[in-house]
Amino acid sequence: MENIHIIDLEFQHAKEAIGCFLIPNGKSLILVESGPESTFPQLKKGIEKLGYTLDDVKHVLLTHIHFDHAGAAWRLAERGANIHVHPLGLPHLASPEKLWNSAAQIYGDNMQRLWGEMQPVPRELLIAVQHEEVLDFDGKMIKAWHTPGHAVHHVAWQIGEVLFTGDVAGVQIAEGPVVPPCPPPDIHLEDWKKSIILIKEINPKQLILTHFGSVSAVTEHLDALNFMLDDWAAWMKPKFDAGLGMEEVIPEFTSYTENQLITMGVSAETRSCYEHANPSWMSVGGLMRYWKLKAQGRI
DSSP states (O other), X not given: OOOOEEEEOOGGGOXXXXXXXXXXXXXXXXXXXXXXXXXXHHHHHHHHHTTOOGGGEEEEEOXXXXXHHHTTHHHHHTTTXXXXXXXXXXXXXXXXXXXXXXXXXXXXXXXXXXXXXXXXXXXXXXEEOOTTOEEEETTXXXXXXXXXXXXXXXXXXXXXXXXXEETTTOBOOTTOOOBOOOOSSOOOHHHHXXXXXXXHHHOOSEEEETTTEEEOOXXXXXXXXXXXXXXXXXXXXXXXXXXXXXXXXXXXXXXHHHHHXXXXXXXXXXXXXXXXXXXXXXXXXXXXXXXXXXXXXXX
């Protein structure tokens, strides 16, 4: 297996909520995910603890542009790192105003506390990667797989028999159950299921989840994710059909998902970490929007 160092960014002081992944490549470093800008000091500390510096990071591979995965990319670009991203995500990193303002409507006064700052990445440091494109970093071959479903601009990165899956392979904390992060606006169940099939066809020996860590039972993990996607979507459908609002659905869904974790033996501490990594209320917004677009014939 590859030499991969997991850096726990300790998002909101929670263990194993968000990770970044450092891959030594000669005298330089490849970083998968940047995490949010709010955790940049922890990223710096983690890199230095391994005997490197931020300036050693020459390439950053982003699975997608959500703040918990890409918010600190601009800080690494300031030091000259190339930022590799899906073509649909690239314009939002070059000009992040729309991305920031859209998120601000959801998070309000919590934006700074949760995500820190967001500045543009210089266009010359942004590199769009195509589906199945192979990047050669001084002999280190990395393949990009476009994997929509969670986000239209999602990429899974393959290095040998390891696949960095961002959010497309779900969230699994402390060997608990896998759950699907379903925030708005891009949730598309049919595309997500196709991406799961694609991952099975790639047949990696190991999945690396941003939330959080390594999975070796790949098929079982993906089958469990598929089941939970259907379960959550089916739970949400009658709520949408009844015309219920977010304020009515969120408490019910939060209780539903918490009871699922309790039934599966997940401790209170780990349930809290799941909520940091994958807030229940975000999935209400994403799945309700999915059913709305389905009803309108737009997906």
